[in-house]
Amino acid sequence: MNKIEHIGIAVNDLTASGSLYEKLLNTTIYKTEDVPSEYVKTAFLHSGPNKIELLEASDENSPIAKFLTKKGEGIHHIAFEVDDIKAEMARLKSEGFVLLNEEPKRGADNKLVCFVHPKSAGGVLVELCQEIAFNSR
Ligand SMILES: CC[C@@H](C(=O)O)C(=O)SCCNC(=O)CCNC(=O)[C@H](O)C(C)(C)COP(=O)(O)OP(=O)(O)OC[C@H]1O[C@@H](n2cnc3c(N)ncnc32)[C@H](O)[C@@H]1OP(=O)(O)O
Ligand SMILES: [Co+2]
Secondary structure (H helix, E strand, O other): OOOEEEEEEEOOOHHHHHHHHHHHHOOOOOEEEEEHHHOEEEEEEEEOOEEEEEEEEOOOOOHHHHHHHHHOOEEEEEEEEOOOHHHHHHHHHHOOOOEOOOOOEEOOOOEEEEEEOHHHOOOOOEEEEEEOOHHHO
16 A cells, blocks of 8 residues: 545535635645545545545435434545555455455546445545546546
8 A cells, every 4th residue: 555545534514614624724625526426525625745535425325424423523534545456455355354345436536446344444444546547537
C-alpha cells in the first residue's frame, strides 16, 4: 500500500459542512461528485498534500445514513492508494481480512475501490483506491 489517498468524513449536510471545512482548512472545495452506486454525494478539499472526502447520504439505504444514525458525524473511513488493487485485495484476503466487495468497483474521483470490513481491520473501515488509467476510462 502507498500513501493515504483520502480521509472520508460522514456529514449530515454537504453544503453546511463544505463551508465549515473550507474555513477550517482555509481552502475551497475543488470537486463535487454524486456516486449513485454508493448512495452518496461527495465534496473534496485539499489540505496540503492530503485529501478530504466529505460524504452525505443521498438515500436512506446509504452506508453513510446508517453510520450517521448510529455514530453521528465524523471520520468514516481511511483510504489508501494502491498500484494494483486486485493484487492488494488478494493479499489482504490471504491475510484474513474481510473484503466488502469481491471485485473492484467504481468510486469517486476516477478511482477503482474496494472496502475492508472494519471488524477485520481494528475497527477502521479501510478503502483501497487505484487510479483509473487514462486509456481505460
Ligand atoms: C464515494 C465513493 C467511495 C470513494 O470513492 O471514496 C466512498 O468512499 S463510498 C463510502 C460509503 N460506502 C461504504 O462505506 C461502503 C462500505 N461500507 C459498508 O459496506 C458498510 O457500511 C459496513 C462497513 C459493512 C457496515 O454496514 P452494516 O453492517 O450494515 O452496518 P452496521 O451499522 O450494522 O455495522 C456493523 C458494525 O460495523 C461498525 N461500523 C460500521 N461502519 C463503520 C465505520 N465506517 N467505521 C468503523 N466501524 C463501522 C458498526 O459500528 C457495527 O459495529 P457493532 O455495533 O459493534 O456491531
Ligand atoms: Co472514500
